[in-house]
Amino acid sequence: MLAYTLVGGLLFGLYFGLVALGLNLVFGVMRLVNLAHGDFLMLGAFAAYWAYQLFGLTPVSALAAEVVIFSALGLALYYAVVPRLLASSDPEMLSFILFFGLSQALQALAVIAFGNNPRSIPATVFGRAPVRILGQAFPAAWMVSGVVSVALVLFVYLYLYHSRLGRATRAVMSSREEAMVSGIDVHRVSAAALGVGLMLAAMAGAFSPFMLGSIEPGMGTAVTTVSFTVTVIGTLGEPLGTVLGGLVYGMSLMLMESYLSSWANLLPYLLLIAIMLVRPAGLLARRARYA
Amino acid sequence: MPVVLRAEAIEAGYGALEVLWDVSFAVEDGQCVILFGANGSGKTTLLRALVGLVPVMAGRIELDGVRVERLAPHERVRRGLGYMSELGIFPDLTVHENLEIGARGLSGQQVRRRAQDAYAIFPDLAPRRREVAGRLSGGQRKMLGLAKALMGRPRLLVLDEPSAGLSPRLIKETIAALRHLHGQGLAMLLAEQNISFLELAQYAYVLEGGRVRFSGTVAQLEHNDAVRRAYFGLTGL
Numbered sequence: 001m002l003a004y005t006l007v008g009g010l011l012f013g014l015y016f017g018l019v020a021l022g023l024n025l026v027f028g029v030m031r032l033v034n035l036a037h038g039d040f041l042m043l044g045a046f047a048a049y050w051a052y053q054l055f056g057l058t059p060v061s062a063l064a065a066e067v068v069i070f071s072a073l074g075l076a077l078y079y080a081v082v083p084r085l086l087a088s089s090d091p092e093m094l095s096f097i098l099f100f101g102l103s104q105a106l107q108a109l110a111v112i113a114f115g116n117n118p119r120s121i122p123a124t125v126f127g128r129a130p131v132r133i134l135g136q137a138f139p140a141a142w143m144v145s146g147v148v149s150v151a152l153v154l155f156v157y158l159y160l161y162h163s164r165l166g167r168a169t170r171a172v173m174s175s176r177e178e179a180m181v182s183g184i185d186v187h188r189v190s191a192a193a194l195g196v197g198l199m200l201a202a203m204a205g206a207f208s209p210f211m212l213g214s215i216e217p218g219m220g221t222a223v224t225t226v227s228f229t230v231t232v233i234g235t236l237g238e239p240l241g242t243v244l245g246g247l248v249y250g251m252s253l254m255l256m257e258s259y260l261s262s263w264a265n266l267l268p269y270l271l272l273i274a275i276m277l278v279r280p281a282g283l284l285a286r287r288a289r290y291a
Numbered sequence: 292m293p294v295v296l297r298a299e300a301i302e303a304g305y306g307a308l309e310v311l312w313d314v315s316f317a318v319e320d321g322q323c324v325i326l327f328g329a330n331g332s333g334k335t336t337l338l339r340a341l342v343g344l345v346p347v348m349a350g351r352i353e354l355d356g357v358r359v360e361r362l363a364p365h366e367r368v369r370r371g372l373g374y375m376s377e378l379g380i381f382p383d384l385t386v387h388e389n390l391e392i393g394a395r396g397l398s399g400q401q402v403r404r405r406a407q408d409a410y411a412i413f414p415d416l417a418p419r420r421r422e423v424a425g426r427l428s429g430g431q432r433k434m435l436g437l438a439k440a441l442m443g444r445p446r447l448l449v450l451d452e453p454s455a456g457l458s459p460r461l462i463k464e465t466i467a468a469l470r471h472l473h474g475q476g477l478a479m480l481l482a483e484q485n486i487s488f489l490e491l492a493q494y495a496y497v498l499e500g501g502r503v504r505f506s507g508t509v510a511q512l513e514h515n516d517a518v519r520r521a522y523f524g525l526t527g528l
Contacts, residue, residue: 167384167388170381170384170388171392174381174382174384175381177344177378178378178379178381180343180363180364181342181368181376182368182381182392182393182395183368183369183396184365184395185365186365
C-alpha cells in the first residue's frame with residue numbers, strides 16, 4: 001500500500017508540477033495571476049479528446065498540434081490584452097477581473113461547443129498492460145504522463161537557462177525595469193512566456209482524462225485552484241520551484257486518498273492555508289531579498 | 292564637438308503629477324556632465340525620462356540627432372544609451388549572465404571578448420563570474436552595474452547616483468573607474484549629490500524643484516557663491 005502511494009504520489013506530483021508550471025512562469029514574468037489558466041488546460045483536454053475521436057490520435061501524438069495552437073493563442077492574447085493591462089494604474093487588480101472574465105467566457109464557450117456531458121479518453125489508448133514498479137501495477141497512462149511531465153520540465157529548464165530568450169526571461173523576472181533599460185524588449189519576452197505558459201497548460205490538459213478523471217467545461221476553476229496551491233508551495237515566481245510544489249501536492253494527495261480519502265478534496269485549501277501560515281513565501285523562497 | 296544627447300524643454304512626471312518643468316541640457320561627445328541637486332530635485336526623474344521609464348509630456352530628446360522621446364526604453368538603449376540605475380544589476384542572475392544581458396544581440400564570441408575586457412577593467416568580478424549577483428558586496432554590485440552598462444559599448448553612459456550606498460573608499464574606487472572610462476573618450480551623464488564626483492565633470496547643471504537653477508562649467512560652479520551656499524552648504528570647494 002505504501003509503495004503504491006509513494007510511486008503514485010511521485011507520478012501525480014510530476015503531473016501537478018506540469019499543470020502549474022505555466023501559471024508560475026507567467027506570474028514570474030508579468031506579475032499577473034492568470035485566473036483562466038485552468039480553462040486553457042480544459043481546452044487542451046478537449047483538443048486531445050477530439051484529436052482522438054476524429055483522427056484516432058493518442059494524446060502524445062496530439063501534443064505537436066497543441067504546441068502550435070496554444071503558443072500562438074498565448075502570443076495573440078498577450079498583444080491583445082496585456083500591454084494595455086500593464087499600462088493601467090492598477091494592473092494586478094485589473095488582471096484578476098480580466099482573467100476571471102476570460103475564464104467565465106471560455107467555460108461558457110466550451111459549454112456551447114462541447115456540451116456539459118463529461119467525456120474521457122480510454123486509458124487503454126497507451127496499451128492494456130499495466131506497468132509494474134516495486135511490485136505494484138500502475139496504468140500505462142500514468143507512466144506516459146510522468147515521462148512527458150519530466151520532458152517538459154526539462155524543456156523549461158533548457159529554455160530558461162540555456163537560451164538567449166530564456167536568459168532575457170529570467171532577467172525580466174529578476175527586475176522588469178532593469179531589463180527594459182538593459183535593452184531587452186520586455187513585451188517580446190512576456191509574450192513568449194504567455195505562449196509557453198498556455199502551451200504547457202494545454203499539454204497538461206492532454207493527460208487530464210487519465211490524471212484528473214473525465215473532462216468537462218467547468219473543470220478549469222478547480223484546476224486553477226490546484227495550480228495556484230502548487231505554485232505557492234513551490235514559491236511564486238520560481239518556475240522550477242513548481243516541480244517541488246507539485247511533488248509535495250501529489251504525495252500529499254496520494255497519502256490522503258490512501259488513508260483519509262474523504263478528506264482528499266480539502267487538500268488544496270488545507271495546504272494553501274498551511275503554507276501561508278508556516279512559510280508564506282514558499283518552500284524555495286530566499287531568506288533575504290537581494291534588492 | 293558634436294552633441295550626443297540633447298534635451299529641450301522637457302516636462303515629465305508620474306501620471307498627473309508633473310515633476311520636471313522646461314528642463315534643457317546637452318552632452319557633447321566625450322564630455323562628462325554632472326546633474327546636481329538635493330533629494331526630490333528631479334534628478335532621477337530626469338534620467339528615467341531620458342531612458343524612457345517616465346513618459347515625457349512635452350519637449351524633445353535627441354540622441355545623435357535622432358528624436359527618441361517616443362521610443363521604448365530598449366530601443367533607446369540599442370541606439371547607444373547606456374544606463375546604470377541605482378539597482379544596476381539583475382540580482383538573481385550570475386555575474387557573467389549580467390554581462391551577457393548587457394551585450395545583447397552580439398555573437399557568443401563577441402560576448403566572450405567583451406566580458407574578458409570587462410573582467411580586465413573590474414578584476415574583482417572575474418573570480419565571481421559564476422556567483423549570483425545578489426550576493427556581491429555593494430561595491431562589487433556597482434562595478435558589475437557599470438560593466439553591464441558598458442558591454443553594449445554605449446555612445447553615452449548615464450549613471451544615477453553611483454555613490455549611493457558606498458563607503459568613502461568605494462566611492463574613490465568608483466570615481467577612479469569612471470575616470471578611466473572617461474579617459475577613453477566615453478561621454479557620461481551623472482546624477483549625483485556627492486561633490487567628489489565634480490572632479491570628473493566638465494559641465495554641471497543644478498536642479499531644484501524640477502527646474503534647472505544653474506548651468507555652467509564646473510569652474511563656474513565652483514566660483515558661484517550662491518550655488519555653493521544653496522546646494523552644497525559650503526563656503527569653499
